[in-house]
Each structure stands twice: as C-alpha cells, then as structure tokens.
Amino acid sequence: MHAINNPFVHFNSFRWQSAVLNYLNAIVISLIVIIAVLSLTYDYQLAENQVNSETHNLASSLVISIDGLLDTIDIALLDTADELVALQASDTHDHAIIDRNLKEERERLPGHVDLHATDEKGDMIYGKDPEQSVVNVADRPYFTSIRNHPDSGLYISTPIQGRYSHKWIWLFSRRIHKSDGSFGGVIAASIPIDEIKSMLGRHIALPKGGSIALRNKTLESIARVVFGIPNSIPIGDKRISDAYLAAAKKNPLEGTYISDSASADPISKTYSYVQSQKYGFIILVAIPREAAFAGWKKQMWVEIGIVSVFIFCAVVFVHFIRRAWQNQERDMLTIKESRDALQALNNELEERVHTRTQELSETLSHLRVTQNDLMQSEKLASLGFMVAGVSHEINTPIGNAVMLTSTLENHVTQLDQQIHTGNLSRPSLLSWIESTNDMVKLLERSVNRVAELVKNFKNLALDQTSECRRTFDLSHEIHSVIEVLRPNFKGHVIERNIPDHIKCDSYPEVFNQVVTNLIQNASLHAFEGRSEGRIVVTAIVDKGKVELTVADDGIGMNEATLVRIFDPFFTTKLGKGGSGLGLAFCYRIVTNILAGELRAISTKDVGSQFILTMPLNAPGAF
Structure with missing residues (x-):
C-alpha cells in the first residue's frame, strides 16, 4: 500500500513506461516497414x-x-x-x-x-x-x-x-x-x-x-x-x-x-x-x-503513402501519450500532500472490494448450484422423453392384447352356447381350437413385447437414477438405449455396429445418459426439414480404450456452431425446445466421471459425428 502512495515510485514507473512505449512503437513501425518491403518484393516478383x-x-x-x-x-x-x-x-x-x-x-x-x-x-x-x-x-x-x-x-x-x-x-x-x-x-x-x-x-x-x-x-x-x-x-x-x-x-x-x-x-x-x-x-x-512494372510502381507509391501515414499517426499517438503521462507525473507530485486522505480512501476501497468479492463468491456458489440443478433437470427431461416414447410404443401391443382378450371372451361364449344347445360338432371344435391357439400366440407376442419394453426402460431408468460403478456389456447397454429411444424416431433409421463382449468397468448410468443425449441431439438437430434420416452408433477398442461414434447423415454444422456446441446454454433451437445444456452435460460427464474425451466433427450438408473416447476401466470413483 505504501509503495502505491509513493509519488517517486510513480515518477520512475512513468519513465519506464515511456521508454517501453517508445521501444514498442519502434518495433511496430519496423514490422510495418518490413511487411511493406516484403509485400513489394513479392508483388515485384x-x-x-x-x-x-x-x-x-x-x-x-x-x-x-x-x-x-x-x-x-x-x-x-x-x-x-x-x-x-x-x-x-x-x-x-x-x-x-x-x-x-x-x-x-x-x-x-x-x-x-x-x-x-x-x-x-x-x-x-x-x-x-x-x-x-x-x-x-x-x-x-x-x-x-x-x-x-x-x-x-x-x-x-x-x-x-x-x-x-x-x-x-x-x-x-x-x-x-x-x-x-x-x-x-x-x-x-x-x-x-x-x-x-x-x-x-x-x-x-x-x-x-x-x-x-x-x-x-x-x-x-x-x-x-x-x-x-x-x-x-x-x-x-x-x-x-x-x-x-x-x-x-x-x-x-x-x-x-x-x-x-x-x-x-x-x-x-x-x-x-x-x-x-x-x-x-x-x-x-x-x-x-x-x-x-507500371502497376507495381503505382502499388509501391500507395504502400509508401500508407506506411508514411501510419508512421506519422504512430509518432503523433506516442507524442500525445507521452504528454498525457507527463501531465500525470506532475499530478502525482501533488499526491504527497494528500497521502493520508488517499490511504483512507484506499482502505475504504479495499473494504468495498472485500465485500464485493464475498458477494461474487456467494453468487458463484449459487450459480454452481443452479447449474447442477439444471443438469439434473436435463437428465430428468431426457428420462421423460424416453417415458413418452416407451408409453407410445407400449400402446400398440397393449391395444392388441385387449382386442385379443375380448375376441377370446367371445369365442368362449360361443363355445359355451354350442355345448349347452348340443350343437357342438367335431369340425367346429377343431376350428375353435385352431383360432384360439392363433389368438393365444398373438397375445403372447404382444405381452412379450410389452415385457421387453418395460425391461429395457426399467434397466435404463435405474441406470440413469443411480451412480454406481459396475462391470457392464457395452453392446447390451447401447442396445437397451436404442430400443427405448426407437419409438420416438419413427422417421429415422437407428443402426448399431457394436462388437459383442466389450466389457467395461465404469459407470453405466452416466454412460447411458450420454449415449441417450447424443442420439436425441442428432434426432432434434440433424434432420431439420427432412422426413428421413440415418443414425449409426459404432464402437472400436484400441489400447485399453473404447471409441464410440454417433454419426448422422443430416444437415451438419458450420464452423461457428461447431466451436460452441459444448458451451452451456448454447442452442440453435432457442424457444423451440432446446435448453442448450444437453451437450454441455455430456461433456461434463465424459471428462469428469468417465475420464474420457468428447469431440465433434461436422461437414455442412454431409452430416456430423460425435466421438466419445473413454478407458475400458474407469480410473476411480468420483
């Protein structure tokens, strides 16, 4: 604090700054002259x-x-x-x-x-x-x-x-x-x-x-x-x-x-x-x-004129800066008489800074809590998206089952009437057994489809609401995710090319959440204006790591969008259902929990690829 209030320190500082300014100005002018000479030499050639x-x-x-x-x-x-x-x-x-x-x-x-x-x-x-x-x-x-x-x-x-x-x-x-x-x-x-x-x-x-x-x-x-x-x-x-x-x-x-x-x-x-x-x-x-060389000479004089104007402006700029610093040096000499007042002002300023720092720290903590809440909301929203899809998909086999049970009831009633009236014949009994057997098979397939959907959703939902580390089969987990999400993508083809028996010792719940978000992101953004699309999920294992790729043949992204896709709250669907947290959430999970990397490659009008690289064995608990 005392050094700041010492006017002689400021006096020496301003002299040092003036020397640095002159040196930097000389460097800039030299660089401009060198660039102009190189440009003229290139144009001459x-x-x-x-x-x-x-x-x-x-x-x-x-x-x-x-x-x-x-x-x-x-x-x-x-x-x-x-x-x-x-x-x-x-x-x-x-x-x-x-x-x-x-x-x-x-x-x-x-x-x-x-x-x-x-x-x-x-x-x-x-x-x-x-x-x-x-x-x-x-x-x-x-x-x-x-x-x-x-x-x-x-x-x-x-x-x-x-x-x-x-x-x-x-x-x-x-x-x-x-x-x-x-x-x-x-x-x-x-x-x-x-x-x-x-x-x-x-x-x-x-x-x-x-x-x-x-x-x-x-x-x-x-x-x-x-x-x-x-x-x-x-x-x-x-x-x-x-x-x-x-x-x-x-x-x-x-x-x-x-x-x-x-x-x-x-x-x-x-x-x-x-x-x-x-x-x-x-x-x-x-x-x-x-x-x-008439054109080159004309260009030479133009560049000489531009460089001359730049040098003149630089010299004038330095002159005014130095004058301002000189005036500031004179003003600093008067500070000696008001050092005590300045000290009190500095103390008050430090108190204000301290208070403001505490306020900012509290705001930052609140912001982190809010961000975690938003991440959890994004996670639950994704789960709700799957619930809607599974519910829609279950409606069909349940409807079939209801219709079949009603038909079976009618068949039983007819059989009972024929038995009581004595009109039951062997051909009609065989026909009744055959049709009933067919309906039972259809009913069995519908109930099995419901059971499969419920099982996949149950496993995925349990994984996404827990944070346990365990050994899991990569192909099985991705199959479950795709089967749960498939009802929501009626117009799109989802394919997987995952080798069997890839065992991972990691966190399947967060891994499934990442895969879910990446597939949902492709469906939401990649096929805008298109009724059909193709999403392919592939995986390869190399040197103790697995590289998972979620690729689409959609509209792709430009360079400006590609560099910001992992920023929180950045979305191209603002006001249309996009929160801007999905990919940021994925990036945080991959880097902080799965100890991996997440990157994107995209070509306009060709498609995009999201590449997740993570170790087969996670390094430790988080």
Whole structure:
C-alpha cells in the first residue's frame, strides 16, 4: 500500500513506461516497414513472372505459327518440283502450262507468297510475268548452295532484295532433279518482309516500345515490329545484346533476359526468345520494363503513402501519450500532500472490494448450484422423453392384447352356447381350437413385447437414477438405449455396429445418459426439414480404450456452431425446445466421471459425428 502512495515510485514507473512505449512503437513501425518491403518484393516478383510468362507464351505461339507457314511452303515446293520433273519427263516444256501450275499452287498458299522456278543455268523462266525479262540468279546463294549440294533439303536464305520487286524478301528453295537425277534448277518461294511484319503484329497489342523480332539462326534480323515508336534495327542487322548471348549460351532453344545498355534499343526491356527446332529461326518478344512494372510502381507509391501515414499517426499517438503521462507525473507530485486522505480512501476501497468479492463468491456458489440443478433437470427431461416414447410404443401391443382378450371372451361364449344347445360338432371344435391357439400366440407376442419394453426402460431408468460403478456389456447397454429411444424416431433409421463382449468397468448410468443425449441431439438437430434420416452408433477398442461414434447423415454444422456446441446454454433451437445444456452435460460427464474425451466433427450438408473416447476401466470413483 505504501509503495502505491509513493509519488517517486510513480515518477520512475512513468519513465519506464515511456521508454517501453517508445521501444514498442519502434518495433511496430519496423514490422510495418518490413511487411511493406516484403509485400513489394513479392508483388515485384509476381510482375516479373507475369511479363516473363507473357513474352515467352507469345514467342512460342509465333514460332508455332511460322513453323506451320514454312511447313505449308515446303510442301508446296516439293509438290511443284515433282510436277516440273513430271512435265520435263514427258517432254512438255510449255511455259504457259508450267506458269499456270505455279499460279494455282501460289493461290493455295497463305498471304502473298510468290513462287518461281529456274532452269539449270539459273535463268528464272517460270513464274514471272510475261512482260518481265528473264533474270539470272545463278549468283544467289540459294541457287549455288542447292546446285553444289545435291542432297540438300529446304534452303532458307537470309533476307535479300528481290530482282523483280526490288523489295526485301525471305526466300525458301528446293532442288529440281531431272529424270536422270542431274540438276535441273531450283523452285523457290518468297515472302515479302512487309508481309512478315504484318503477320507478327496482327491481332497483337504490346505496350509502347514493345517489339517482336524474327531472326534467322545466324542472328540476322529478318523482320521487326515495334509498337508506338520507330524501328531502329534495319533488316539484316546482326547486332545482338550480350545479355542474349549469355542466355543463349545456357539454353539456345528458349529463355528470358533483360536488355542492357549495349543493346540496339536504349530502352530497358524484358526479352523472351524461342528458337524453332525445325527451321532454326528465332522469335524475340520484348516488353519495356517501365510498362511491365507500371502497376507495381503505382502499388509501391500507395504502400509508401500508407506506411508514411501510419508512421506519422504512430509518432503523433506516442507524442500525445507521452504528454498525457507527463501531465500525470506532475499530478502525482501533488499526491504527497494528500497521502493520508488517499490511504483512507484506499482502505475504504479495499473494504468495498472485500465485500464485493464475498458477494461474487456467494453468487458463484449459487450459480454452481443452479447449474447442477439444471443438469439434473436435463437428465430428468431426457428420462421423460424416453417415458413418452416407451408409453407410445407400449400402446400398440397393449391395444392388441385387449382386442385379443375380448375376441377370446367371445369365442368362449360361443363355445359355451354350442355345448349347452348340443350343437357342438367335431369340425367346429377343431376350428375353435385352431383360432384360439392363433389368438393365444398373438397375445403372447404382444405381452412379450410389452415385457421387453418395460425391461429395457426399467434397466435404463435405474441406470440413469443411480451412480454406481459396475462391470457392464457395452453392446447390451447401447442396445437397451436404442430400443427405448426407437419409438420416438419413427422417421429415422437407428443402426448399431457394436462388437459383442466389450466389457467395461465404469459407470453405466452416466454412460447411458450420454449415449441417450447424443442420439436425441442428432434426432432434434440433424434432420431439420427432412422426413428421413440415418443414425449409426459404432464402437472400436484400441489400447485399453473404447471409441464410440454417433454419426448422422443430416444437415451438419458450420464452423461457428461447431466451436460452441459444448458451451452451456448454447442452442440453435432457442424457444423451440432446446435448453442448450444437453451437450454441455455430456461433456461434463465424459471428462469428469468417465475420464474420457468428447469431440465433434461436422461437414455442412454431409452430416456430423460425435466421438466419445473413454478407458475400458474407469480410473476411480468420483
């Protein structure tokens, strides 16, 4: 008490609190900054992965498209070469027929692909316009290479300027074999570079500065499309960045890299390249990193703003708190003059606290008594529920017995009249004996059913009103519970799968009460809105413990309900007959008396399981 009234103690305490506040504020600010940095780093990596994936997928798609185009051109070249050989073998050298065949083949090709053929001297005599003069291409690499290499396949040239159109073209050629196998010229197909550019940029939208480039396997530029700005790399340019060379050294077929200052474009870009494994050309797709990370930069500034505002607010908050504490320190200095008055006030406060504590203790004791009374009421209510069900079930066999006794009385009266009148015959006597025997059997079954119900209810009722420990058969006890409860569940199927001869040394009365409450709870809550349902009671024994499961195929529970089902007074049937004590009562019995565990598993619209685990031999009296 004296320490509380010492102002210097408060003075030192406030200084310590101020230091702790500053330290905690610094920790919180540091954590916020670290989280923001980690978030920005993660978002940056996401943006990096997205631009890498976008450029790589586009490059792969374009490679597939161009591969398909070159496949079509190669097939056309092979077909045309075969036709020319066939015409030459038949001594048909009519230029008009050959030109017509080339024209028809050209019309079947996509885009603006041109076809022409030369003789063995290199004169381009087929496929040209009649007004055009004959051009010799014997100096072209696509002619000389095929002429000098009889076994060569499809020749893919570097970009060249056409001698007719004087425009840049990409040319493909194949050898024409004469009937004797000698060189008969070349058949060539060419695509205007402008057509390739149009194909690369068709239906594709990249940010300003983005580009799509086509290079051959010697890295010569064939075509390049730049979005939003002029193209700075001419056709045939072999300049390539060191970043590409480094990436291609690791994986020449495909990869991603970032352009450096040594590249032809002054803009930093993310490039993805894919090389055609069949024809060797390379597609490079680039997106400026400024455009790729525009969203990330916007998010960065937003997070910087939020963190800055948070830091400012934290600093202002600490400032006001410290000012409040400083004012409190000054106020505490005045307490020295009123220490005696404060001591008296503290004594009075302690007396009030003591009185209040006693009141709370009495209230708590009363609450515990009330809770026990409510638990006992729940137990008796459950017993009453079984009484109602058993009474309803007994009505049927008793009604049958009453009807049969009345019928027997009538039969006896009829027999007595026949005896006194002398009309009794042997057939009528035998008929009377047979019908009477049938009625006696029916009466016996009805009386036995009543006896069985009364016996089950008697055993269960005695168990639930006593608290004796004894050895009992688990299957027998559960069978008794189910048989007593079954009349109350006309629309539901109750099944049990309990191995025989499971012996327990425990408290059968409270065990039966738990099983009764769990089955009643399933019937009350699980099948709301349903006319039929299925409840299955199973048990397994493992390592000296028995695990009993009461499962239903009802509507199940959500997570919010599942975490509170064992709380006292929690019910989803408030005002509809639910007290909220049944499962709480079960949980208390299982943990305090049976020395076990009770848990629940539930899936919405699938069903619920209540799993009771307890030792076969209870640890001791309670």
